[in-house]
Amino acid sequence: MKAYISENVQGIYAFDEEGKLIGKRIFTERPEAVLDKLLKGEVIEDLATLLEELKDKGYSSFVFEHPELSRNVRELGFEAEFDFPNLAGERVRENPEEFLGKEWFERYFTVGVALTRLRIQEQSGARDKMIIQAIEALDDIDKVINLLVSRLREWYSLHFPELDELLPKHPQYVSFVKSIGHRENITKEKLESLxxxxxxxTKILEAKEKTMGAWMDEKDIRVIQNLAKEI
Known part of the structure; x- marks a missing residue:
């Protein structure tokens, strides 16, 4: 049987081919330190333990999102392959609250900053290495921001789906949700202020009157706005 492996800021997760969670290991070290090792392809103790547990359950093939990690796992005698994104990664990233709780964004942000600092500290060599590392860190942050904006668009589109096409630029979309919120609050003056x-x-005002979006109360909208304020 095949198992798909991925990680978040809390631990390592394994899913079967139907997307069912079949195993996990919560990190026993600082998350940023563990993630740094995993991203470099190191088979940490938590991962090795999880693989042995899955092997005992009958899983013989493992799919990872990091090529170097899959190679190193093969060297330990396991059957492993690389695929990005894989089923596990999609499950973990699409449902962060399911695995991390309501404070998932704060946890991602805190660990992301700590990981960036750790990587910069590790670079004690030439200046060009530090620059490269900083650029890679910024790329990682950019990927996280894009993921969060995509989640914001999906969430707010339940209420006002037409806006997704009308405001394709992320900064404009985030500012709209953050400052206006409920579609009933949309006025020409507020749109001009953006x-x-x-x-x-004109198009947004017309879309407001013809929207196919679902009604949401202010409490639900505030939750979406809080996400927008963190981006």
Whole structure:
């Protein structure tokens, strides 16, 4: 049987081919330290233990999202392959609250900053290495931001789906959700305060009147706005 492996800021998770969680290991070290090792392809103790547990359950093939990690796992005698994104990674990233609770964003942000600091500290060599590391760290942060904006768009689109196409630029979309919130709050004056062009304002006002989105109360909208404020 095949198992798909991925990680988040809390631990390592394994899923079967149907997307069912079949095993996990919560990190026994500082998350940023463990993630740094995993991203470099190191088979840490928590991962080795999880693989042995899965092997005892009858799983003989493992799919990882990191090529170097899959190679090193093969060297330990396991059957392993690389695939990005894999089923496990998609499950973990698409449902962060399911695995980390309501404070998932704060945990991602805290560990992300700590990981960036750790990587910079590790670079005691030439200046160009530090620059490369900083660029990679910024790329990682950019990926996280894009993921969060995608989640924000999916969430808010339940309420006002037409806005996704009308505001394709992420900064404009985030500012809209953050400052306006509920679609009933949309006015020409508020849209003008966001610096939107007249034709764009007209289209948004028209979409508001014809929207196919579901109704949400202010409590639900505030939760979505809180996510927008963190981006």
């Amino acid at each position: 610096g939107l062009r007249e034709n764009k304002i």
